[in-house]
Amino acid sequence: MASLPLRLGAWLRRVPGAIWLTDLALTALAWWGAYWLRFNFEVPARYFGQMLQTTPLALLGMAAGLALLQVPRQSWRHVGLADLRRLAAGVALGGVLTTALVMGLRVQDFPRAVLPLATLLALVALSGARALWRSVGERRPAGTPDARQPLLVLGSLDEADQALRTLKGIAGWRVVGIVSAQAADAGRTLQGVPVLGAAPALAEIAAAAQVRTVLLASAPGAALRREALLRWSGSGLNLLTLPAPEELLVPGSAGRPRKVQLEDLLGRAPVQLDVRGLSELFAGQTVLVTGAGGSIGAELCRQIARFGVARLVCLDMSEIAIYQLEQELRATHPQMQGLYYTANVREYERLRAIAAQHRPAVVFHAAAYKHVPLMEDGNEVEALRTNVLGTLHAARVAGEVGAARFVLVSTDKAVNPTSVMGASKRLAERVLQGVAVQWPGTQCVAVRFGNVLGSSGSVVPLFAAQIARGGPVTVTHPEMVRYFMTIPEAAQLVLQAGLMGRSGQIYVLDMGEPVKIVELARMMIRLSGQTEDAVPIAFTGLRPGEKLYEELLADDETTEPTPHPKLRVAKLGADGGLAAQVVEQWLQQAGPAPDAAALRAWLQTLVPEYRPR
Structure with a gap:
């Protein structure tokens, strides 16, 4: 009844x-x-x-x-x-x-x-x-068994208060207690839920309450989240978090607590996008993305599609990557006209033919070789042909077809480079500045950022595969640090810089605080439910071209702020186009297998800050 x-x-x-x-x-x-x-x-x-x-x-x-x-x-x-x-x-x-x-x-x-x-x-x-x-x-009717899963909430009282309000709208959970960040809060109640103790005693509190699930209510990137992961992951506790506000916009998202992910622990504030400006830039326009099958290129395509682009031209040399992107975008944006090409940015005539056919208003150039050790040994000329010559081709084509904007995706490894890959990206920036002078009608800008979590060839997929095999997880040096951001954040900031940038500018992204690679490895081991005893960490030493610390600005560079809090402009002297001419002439004369030492010596003449290791 x-x-x-x-x-x-x-x-x-x-x-x-x-x-x-x-x-x-x-x-x-x-x-x-x-x-x-x-x-x-x-x-x-x-x-x-x-x-x-x-x-x-x-x-x-x-x-x-x-x-x-x-x-x-x-x-x-x-x-x-x-x-x-x-x-x-x-x-x-x-x-x-x-x-x-x-x-x-x-x-x-x-x-x-x-x-x-x-x-x-x-x-x-x-x-x-x-x-x-x-x-x-x-109220639950008397005598009715409570099938809801018991849950502890870990965080400050303010954070726990918000979490409790959110959980009231989600069926299936019963909060039995709060574990506060402050020991003085023990014994208090919040919305009728008792504070059972402080964070250091989480394992004992969970055992006494017979609860194995803990909701981390603290903000992404907070010290309490990292402590919880490093101390209690793999100990039998199931650590959950509430989805971020932007995750709730994803179709099919239920807004329920989910397992803690690496992105939650590194913690990055959501990007503030100029939605109106980007809509005006993209809506009803044709946009070309090179390297569209890669991690950043594919995310750029996803973000651009959200802004009502009329035609999205996706170009990548990988057949399987461009096929997978086509399947995804056809399913998520059936109203958008997508065109998918298997082409190489090193082939100027092919690139120009595609661009001339579709006349893009905006071009995002994400095609590049980015693996430092691989480009350092036997593939130096490939890095130059793709990263430098490919950038020159893409930028020239953008100018020839009358594109309003051209955006180069660059890297922090272009600052005081010690690798061929980093030097090639710095040279690509110089080439772009030269093209900006030759084609003043096209706003040519570059965007530098650091490592992107989960991107192909990055350390995260490598660590994940090593953990799955039972280890060891190989870290080059215990003091190595890197800047990290998520793939969506990187793509959004590239879009924002493309909207704001003036020709010849190089934008530097706010990468937050650097993360020790060994700490990243420990986090991933813990997230997998293992401990360092089960999956050991092994130090292998620095590889050719690698640095302990990455920089976002060279020593002689300065920056100036922009209206966006996460974007700054590097103040650099403009290149008059000499670099582009020299690159083309040298690569034509060098042939398919130039001497590695001669290549590095030549590269130093165009990138004086390059110091090979």
Whole structure:
């Protein structure tokens, strides 16, 4: 048999005006109660008649106040503080309107104390009814087993408060306690949930409460999250987190707690995009992306598709990568016209033919070789042909077809480079500045950033594969640090820089705090449910061309701020086009297998800050 709250709830939803009738009935009771209190619980006979005669005035005034603030639209089952504040304002307005009606009609011998008393009683009655309704609705019927999964919340009281509010709207969880970041909070309660202790005693608290699941309520990147992972992952505790706000926008996302991921622990604030500006830049336009099958290129395509681009031209030399991208974009953006080409940016004529056919308004150049050790041994000329000559081809083509903007995806390894790959990217920046002078109608900008979590060829997939094999996880040096950001964040900042940039500028992204690679390895081991005893870490030494520390700016460079908090502009001298001419001539003369030492020596003449290792 359905419970009384459920039957009453169905009646409130089904009967037209049921909420209005309930509120007006409570208002009438409040009006009569005010008379009752005014006359010490004994209403004289002559005032009893007045009480009944003026009740319609009280109902009319209160109904108008509640209606003006849309109070009857509230859901009693989900009423919250914001609803109660609106209710209080509606009742106050209703009291004012009732006072105006009574005084305007000059009711004879009216006891004025009734007016504030009635307003106060109406507020208590209406808010109390809603609070009671929600409390009764949330109660589990006696004798019914609780199938919800028990859960501990770890974080400060402010963080736990927000988490508890979120969890109330998610079925299947029962919060049995809070583990606070502050020991002084132990013994307190929050929304009826007790604070069982402080973070250092999490394992003992979980064992005593017979709970194996912990929700990390602290902000992404917070020290408490890292401590929780490093201390308790792999210990039998299931660590969860609530999805970030931007994750809730993903189709099919249920907003439920999920397992902690590496991105949550590194913690990056969401990117503030100029949505209107980007929509104006892309909506109804043709956009070309080179290297579209790669990690950054594919994410650029996903982000661009969101802004209503009319035609997206995707180009990559990998057949399988461009095929997978085609399948994904056709499914997620069926209304968009996508064109997918297997082509190489080193082939100028092919690139120009594609661009001339579609006339892109914006070109994003993400095609590059980026693996430092691989480009350092036997593939030096390949790095130059793709990273430098490919950039020259793509930028020239953008200028020839009249593209409004050209954006080069660069890297922090271009700063004071010690590798051929880094030097090639720095030379690509110089080449781009030269093209910017030759094609002033095209805004040519470059964007530098560091390592991207999960990108192909990066350390994260390598560590994941090594952990899956049982180790060891190979780290080159215990002091090696790198800057990290997520793939979506990198792509969004590239888009933002492309929108803001002026020709010849090199943008530097705010990469946050650097992360020790050995700490990253430990985090990934813990996230997999293992410990360093089961999956050891081995140090292998620096590889050719690698640095302990990456820089985002060269020693002689300075930056200036931009309107975007995560973007700065590197102030560099412009290149007049000499580098582009020299690159083309030298690569034509060098042939397919130039001497490695001669190649490095030549590279130093164009990139003086390059110091081979």
